[in-house]
Amino acid sequence: MSEVEILLDGAPVTCAEGLPLTEVLMARAPFWRQSPRQGAPRGMFCGMGLCFECVVVVDGAWSRACLERTRAGMSVRTDQPEDRP
Amino acid sequence: MTTLPQSAEVIVVGGGIVGLSVALALAEAGAKPLLLEAKSFGGAVTGGSLAAIGTHMHGLAEYGVMAHACDLWRAFAERTGNPFEHTAQGQVGFILDAEGMESGEGWVAEERALGAPCRMLTPAGLAEVEPRLTGPVLGATFAPDTATVNPFLAARTVLAEARAAGAVALDHAPVAGLLVEAGRIAGVCMADGAEIRAGQVVLASGPWSQEISVSAGVCLPLVPRQAQCLAALRQPPGTIRRIVSAVESRGGVASGYTQIQQAGSGQILFNTVVDFIETPPEAKDTVREVPSGFVLTSIDTLATLFPSLAEIPLLRSWVRFEAVSPDARFLAGAVGPEGLWVCAGDNGSGYCRSLMLGRFLAGEIIGAALLPGALQADARALYAPQRFTQVAA
Amino acid sequence: MSAAHLSCDVAVVGAGPAGLAAARAAAEAGARVVCLDAFATPGGQYAMQPTQAESPFAATAPVALGRAAARAAGEAGAQILCGAEVFWGACVPGGFCLSVNHAGRALAVEAKALVVAAGAMERPLPFPGWTLPGVIGAGAAQRLLKTGTGALPLPGKTVLAGSGPFLLAVAQSFAKAGQRLDHFVEMQRPLPADVAKVFARHPGKLAEAARLGLDLRRSGAARHVGHMVTRALGTDRLEAVEIAPLSASGQPVMGRAREIDGVGTLAIGYGFQPVIDLTTALDAAHDFHAALGGWHCRADADGRTTVAGLWAAGETLGIGGAVPAQLSGRIAGAGAARTLGFSAPDVTGATQALGNARAFASALAQLYPPPQGLPVALPEDELICRCEDVTAGDIATAIAEGAHESFAVKTWTRAGMGPCQGRICGAGIAAALAQAGVPADKASYNRAHLPLRPVPLPLVRAAMQAQTEMETRP
Numbered sequence: 006m007s008e009v010e011i012l013l014d015g016a017p018v019t020c021a022e023g024l025p026l027t028e029v030l031m032a033r034a035p036f037w038r039q040s041p042r043q044g045a046p047r048g049m050f051c052g053m054g055l056c057f058e059c060v061v062v063v064d065g066a067w068s069r070a071c072l073e074r075t076r077a078g079m080s081v082r083t084d085q086p087e088d089r090p
Numbered sequence: 091m092t093t094l095p096q097s098a099e100v101i102v103v104g105g106g107i108v109g110l111s112v113a114l115a116l117a118e119a120g121a122k123p124l125l126l127e128a129k130s131f132g133g134a135v136t137g138g139s140l141a142a143i144g145t146h147m148h149g150l151a152e153y154g155v156m157a158h159a160c161d162l163w164r165a166f167a168e169r170t171g172n173p174f175e176h177t178a179q180g181q182v183g184f185i186l187d188a189e190g191m192e193s194g195e196g197w198v199a200e201e202r203a204l205g206a207p208c209r210m211l212t213p214a215g216l217a218e219v220e221p222r223l224t225g226p227v228l229g230a231t232f233a234p235d236t237a238t239v240n241p242f243l244a245a246r247t248v249l250a251e252a253r254a255a256g257a258v259a260l261d262h263a264p265v266a267g268l269l270v271e272a273g274r275i276a277g278v279c280m281a282d283g284a285e286i287r288a289g290q291v292v293l294a295s296g297p298w299s300q301e302i303s304v305s306a307g308v309c310l311p312l313v314p315r316q317a318q319c320l321a322a323l324r325q326p327p328g329t330i331r332r333i334v335s336a337v338e339s340r341g342g343v344a345s346g347y348t349q350i351q352q353a354g355s356g357q358i359l360f361n362t363v364v365d366f367i368e369t370p371p372e373a374k375d376t377v378r379e380v381p382s383g384f385v386l387t388s389i390d391t392l393a394t395l396f397p398s399l400a401e402i403p404l405l406r407s408w409v410r411f412e413a414v415s416p417d418a419r420f421l422a423g424a425v426g427p428e429g430l431w432v433c434a435g436d437n438g439s440g441y442c443r444s445l446m447l448g449r450f451l452a453g454e455i456i457g458a459a460l461l462p463g464a465l466q467a468d469a470r471a472l473y474a475p476q477r478f479t480q481v482a483a
Numbered sequence: 484m485s486a487a488h489l490s491c492d493v494a495v496v497g498a499g500p501a502g503l504a505a506a507r508a509a510a511e512a513g514a515r516v517v518c519l520d521a522f523a524t525p526g527g528q529y530a531m532q533p534t535q536a537e538s539p540f541a542a543t544a545p546v547a548l549g550r551a552a553a554r555a556a557g558e559a560g561a562q563i564l565c566g567a568e569v570f571w572g573a574c575v576p577g578g579f580c581l582s583v584n585h586a587g588r589a590l591a592v593e594a595k596a597l598v599v600a601a602g603a604m605e606r607p608l609p610f611p612g613w614t615l616p617g618v619i620g621a622g623a624a625q626r627l628l629k630t631g632t633g634a635l636p637l638p639g640k641t642v643l644a645g646s647g648p649f650l651l652a653v654a655q656s657f658a659k660a661g662q663r664l665d666h667f668v669e670m671q672r673p674l675p676a677d678v679a680k681v682f683a684r685h686p687g688k689l690a691e692a693a694r695l696g697l698d699l700r701r702s703g704a705a706r707h708v709g710h711m712v713t714r715a716l717g718t719d720r721l722e723a724v725e726i727a728p729l730s731a732s733g734q735p736v737m738g739r740a741r742e743i744d745g746v747g748t749l750a751i752g753y754g755f756q757p758v759i760d761l762t763t764a765l766d767a768a769h770d771f772h773a774a775l776g777g778w779h780c781r782a783d784a785d786g787r788t789t790v791a792g793l794w795a796a797g798e799t800l801g802i803g804g805a806v807p808a809q810l811s812g813r814i815a816g817a818g819a820a821r822t823l824g825f826s827a828p829d830v831t832g833a834t835q836a837l838g839n840a841r842a843f844a845s846a847l848a849q850l851y852p853p854p855q856g857l858p859v860a861l862p863e864d865e866l867i868c869r870c871e872d873v874t875a876g877d878i879a880t881a882i883a884e885g886a887h888e889s890f891a892v893k894t895w896t897r898a899g900m901g902p903c904q905g906r907i908c909g910a911g912i913a914a915a916l917a918q919a920g921v922p923a924d925k926a927s928y929n930r931a932h933l934p935l936r937p938v939p940l941p942l943v944r945a946a947m948q949a950q951t952e953m954e955t956r957p
Binding site: 129131137242246249250262324355379380386389390400401403404406407408 | 885
Binding site for chain 1: 534607617630870871901902
């Protein structure tokens with residue numbers, strides 16, 4: 006297994022390379038988004054790119070974490086600059 | 091989804107915002123309207139609308155009735171507790187060139203003379219009114235009283251109020267034609283062959299009105315025109331504060347059209363039409379997709395005016411069909427055989443006029459003036475279907 | 484940004500068992516083929532490829548099958564693009580234009596014929612607590628196990644629940660990954676005589692079924708057959724799961740409900756539904772069959788849809804599993820190439836085999852009929868639409884006031900207006916409409932529009948520029 010370091014909300018995290026990003030995020034906490042009207046906590050649900058519950062910003066781009074694979078140096082933000090009322 | 095009644099006093103054909111408003115006004119006036127919607131309430135032209143409520147850049151002839159139309163929406167929101175997001179966020183008309191500046195100044199001068207609170211904005215003034223509009227604009231018109239409503243929920247509220255006042259409204263009840271007996275209207279014929287008898291029938295079916303009216307020998311000069319819109323993903327509140335529109339050239343046929351606004355949900359709605367495309371009459375009966383060229387101009391306009399939004403994700407697009415009349419004004423009034431009425435011809439901005447037109451037409455039907463002062467007569471003169479020779483033929 | 488451009492005879496959307504078979508068949512006939520898939524590697528859900536070299540899944544049969552299918556398609560000359568999500572398709576003169584988000588860059592694919600093998604997605608049915616973090620789809624759990632480290636990332640007990648043979652496959656993935664499965668909750672209890680009848684007719688499937696059953700027993704999970712999850716409990720994350728046995732009429736017996744506490748992950752699935760966004764956007768006809776997962780694309784025996792040049796294969800045509808998917812892919816790929824004038828291989832054998840494979844799938848669907856209504860009555864404040872936070876109460880009120888189809892529910896409540904565009908809430912809305920007396924075929928589906936998935940404006944622009952050029956070319 007080759008290990009890589011990614012930046013998760015600015016903090017370095019070491020993990021295996023090529024993992025679904027959702028696995029790394031879930032290992033930290035089961036949720037990282039809030040729903041738009043109730044502000045309820047949300048984490049990965051469908052895991053296959055269709056529900057958009059796992060959305061994060063990867064290297065500045067709005068992305069579904071379940072479709073992202075961990076790679077060295079990727080910067081992941083979960084603090085929702087968009088998608089919030 | 092209930093069994094159809096066999097007869098009604100007045101039948102309103104069409105459950106868009108115009109038909110619902112007619113049914114509401116009739117019910118409030120004591121008539122017992124039966125409204126028949128072919129599919130879902132407010133699902134066609136109404137649902138695709140951006141539902142701006144205001145007088146700015148609509149022309150001087152209609153200014154008085156439009157101002158009253160805006161008052162009616164404000165009062166309706168107050169009376170119902172505003173479940174349909176009526177918000178007076180104001181309207182900015184952006185100006186990109188000298189010609190636009192002349193148009194904008196012309197609109198503002200004329201409307202101000204009639205008492206409107208609109209004014210011109212310098213780029214610095216615009217920066218305060220619409221901070222993220224940082225594109226290359228020379229200035230803007232500003233109408234602080236223009237409002238929007240949620241088009242779906244406003245239709246739903248009008249429906250609920252109409253029912254509460256005694257109207258019966260049925261969805262998935264398509265009308266195929268009109269019954270005429272001894273030279274006067276006798277009711278409607280449903281798509282499944284059933285007949286419902288009524289002494290008065292109002293056609294409020296937007297671009298479908300013409301197809302229904304021909305069964306009574308009436309040719310309405312209404313043609314469908316495809317219109318479309320894009321929606322981008324939810325953005326923080328206040329990203330776009332006003333309705334942002336192009337300043338329309340005055341007097342001439344609109345050569346281009348832009349409207350950009352942030353919906354109550356946070357989604358950014360935007361559309362720019364440079365050339366109105368040819369719309370075959372049957373197009374309105376199929377599900378159509380937005381033309382690729384329209385997507386390009388809409389994205390380019392949004393990115394030019396709001397550079398900070400240039401990379402947000404697109405969420406959705408939709409197409410609707412407006413009913414266009416030769417002079418871009420509604421047809422509202424008696425038409426053809428006795429007992430037949432029409433209220434259609436939104437020309438893309440029917441939402442604002444709907445409550446006013448509903449009251450006007452209900453007044454004509456019951457023989458009372460439901461619009462105040464001279465407005466009933468003004469509306470009669472403005473919207474008389476007889477102004478077109480085809481109608482009489 | 485301007486779009487990269489690819490031109491081909493046959494474009495195949497989806498690189499699962501159906502798409503890879505279609506790509507291979509068309510390429511073997513001599514057609515230039517481009518096969519697109521949104522995921523990072525080919526294989527689809529069934530033949531999903533592990534990311535870690537030491538994964539226990541590296542040597543499994545489906546993984547080997549997926550690798551072999553991708554290799555065969557590639558050797559036949561098909562170009563397989565992964566991380567390539569199709570976000571729009573349009574008819575243009577001479578064929579189709581696909582707009583693709585290829586790893587953040589715009590790609591326009593021009594094709595004379597199009598085979599849609601977009602696969603299936605889970606058919607999530609809402610139940611109390613289903614939005615709590617930690618509640619995930621059964622397919623999502625399998626994807627994590629197969630493509631991740633093999634251990635589920637949330638601490639706590641694991642519960643696998645729902646209905647259908649796929650649950651057994653997921654339980655097997657737990658075992659294979661070495662991930663502990665604590666509870667297995669299956670709603671249906673097929674009669675042994677019915678099960679025997681199915682395998683008497685399809686004896687070739689017996690070994691696989693026996694292995695699935697054995698692996699479930701080996702997993703050590705407590706098995707609750709004829710039970711269902713009635714609630715997920717927790718404040719800001721899943722903490723406990725309530726299960727109850729079903730009465731003869733299929734209702735949970737709440738007096739015998741019990742709570743499983745200390746749960747970190749509840750993986751739940753009530754079957755699959757066809758992914759039909761591209762085929763609906765291209766205006767192909769669709770039909771509704773509950774046993775096939777609901778709305779699916781209509782096609783003839785060769786996979787030809789009602790739109791000229793548009794073919795469909797695999798679970799886009801109805802849920803049936805990997806074997807029919809592969810066969811229908813081969814048939815549609817060959818058909819698409821043949822129609823373009825290529826001498827495609829004879830697929831008579833595949834057509835015969837497909838009949839048999841579909842018969843098995845339909846027999847399984849009879850053993851495990853996909854529940855059409857909501858499994859448990861929802862309290863008014865429970866969500867049906869996760870994207871826009873629309874509650875069951877909001878939706879029931881809208882239906883009572885006159886929203887009598889999915890589209891009307893959407894316009895009055897916003898259910899389906901968010902980023903998922905109704906994919907996740909569709910089954911729940913259909914169930915709510917059914918409860919109010921609107922049958923599924925009347926409730927209809929929300930047809931997809933541009934874009935099929937949210938995509939940044941610069942990509943949309945670049946792709947639409949390419950589409951405009953194809954539309955206006957002399």
